[in-house]
Amino acid sequence: MLKLKQDTVLLVFDDVKDWNQIQPYLPLKGSRFKVLITTRQNTGLTYPSLRLGELSADGALELLTTQLGKDRVEKELEFAKGLYRFVDYVPIGLYQIAAQCREPGRVLC
Structure with a gap:
């Protein structure tokens, strides 16, 4: 769990x-803004x-089983494998x- 000071703002990209x-929205280091960036690219940025x-x-497969239940995943195993691929x-x-x-009545999407 991320705890921020009351005057701290988290920016999520x-x-x-x-x-x-x-780039224009990235705050200076040391400001009250904390930044979380998700990407699949190599950033080259100096941020940690x-x-x-x-x-x-x-x-x-284990993660899906934990989230949806063993019976449900086993029932649609090949489809579950396709989803994670x-x-x-x-x-x-x-x-x-x-x-x-998890919505009632839904099969594995």
């Missing part, structure tokens, strides 16, 4: 593809970064799929 588009890789096939084994993509699939 999700799935950045063009650095020129966000945390590279998040893909899961293994087993890890992706579709999102390139990236955890946030699997969490998004799971959230949508």
Whole structure:
């Protein structure tokens, strides 16, 4: 859990593809603004970064099973495998799929 001081503001730039588009909005270091940038590109920025890789096939299946339940995933196993390949084994993509699939009456998307 991220705790920020009361006067601190978190700016989130999700799935950045063009650095020129966000460059004017990046605050100076040491300001009250904290920045979280998600991208699949090499940034070349001097900000601290945390590279998040893909899961293994087993890890992706385990994550979906944890989120949706063993019975549901086993029932649609081949489709589940296609889903995690579709999102390139990236955890946030699997969490998004799971959230949508939790709606009552939905099959694995």
